[in-house]
Amino acid sequence: MLTIGQVAEYVGVTVRAVRHYHRIGLLAEPARDASGYRRYGAAEVIELVRIKALSDAGVPLAKVRQVLTAPTEEFDVHIDRIDAELAAQVKALQARRKRLRQLRSGDRIYLPDDVADFLDLLRQCGISERTVQLERDSWLLWLVVAPDLVTTWIARKREAMSDPAFVQHYRTFDAAVGGDAEALAELQRMSRLVRRDRQVESDLGSHASTLQLSQQHFADHFAVLGIPDALSGYSDVPTDS
Incomplete structure (x- = not known):
């Protein structure tokens, strides 16, 4: 007869695991000796080996007893069902790993x-x-309220970046956001950071009301960052005034 420590070592589980199996009714309690200690015989060892084999194969403990006691003709049905559940879990974990890897791509997630x-x-x-983060948050907002316009607008902004004057205007805005007094004064003399055109108004259509939301979005960021009030209503989305 074996002690709980011996049977755990022989089978390859922990004493804590054996006690847990007893507690949940998965492994029957063996007889105790005169000193009150559990003593394990061949039957308990065999049952523990079977429990460990199923657990190692991925069978949830809650279903191990059901599989152990299933008639031969139903055993494969239980195994197939558990296999399908495990496959679904694997698929979900793979999707989570993919999203986790995308975190390395920063904004691309x-x-x-x-x-x-x-x-x-x-x-x-x-x-x-x-300022890049302000720009990012603005695009996140537009992806929600006007996703059909994002591709057109981002193409225009990328094209505008080939214009040195546009890039300089953006740098001025960046400096003003950072609290540079000279940049702020320069920005106040500009009518808009981005060149305006009538096509944008046409593109907006039913989304025109979202412009105010975008402006408020920037204003909220400016308030948090302590940006001067002169910029609080600024939005770099091109509009007509």
Whole structure:
């Protein structure tokens, strides 16, 4: 007869696991000796080996007893059902791993590649990360309220970045956001950071009311960052006034 420590060692489980199996009714309690200690015989060892084999194969403990006691003709049915459940869990875990790997791509987990590429372009042009994050959050908002317009607008902004004057205007805005007094004064003399055209008004259509939401979005960020009031109503989405 074996002690609980011996049977656990022989089978390859922990004493704690054996006690847990007893507690949940998965493994029957063996007889105790005169000192009150459990003593395990061949029957308990065999049952514990079977429990461990099923558990190691991925069978949930809650279903081990059902599988152990299933008639031969039903055994495969139980195994197939458990296999399907495990396959679904594996698929879900693979999807989570994919999302986790995407975190390494930074903004690309939230944004389309063309928008993320534009943010990278801003960084390459020396725009501060704070302003890049404001730009990112603005695009996140537009993806919710006007997703059908994002592709058109981001293409225009990328094209505008080929204009040195536009890039300089953006750098001025960046400096103003950072609290630079001279940049703020310069920005106040500009009518808009982005060149306006009538086509944007046409594109907006039913989305025109979302412009106010975007402006408020920027204003909220400016308030949090302590940006001067002169910028609080600014939005770099092109509009007509």
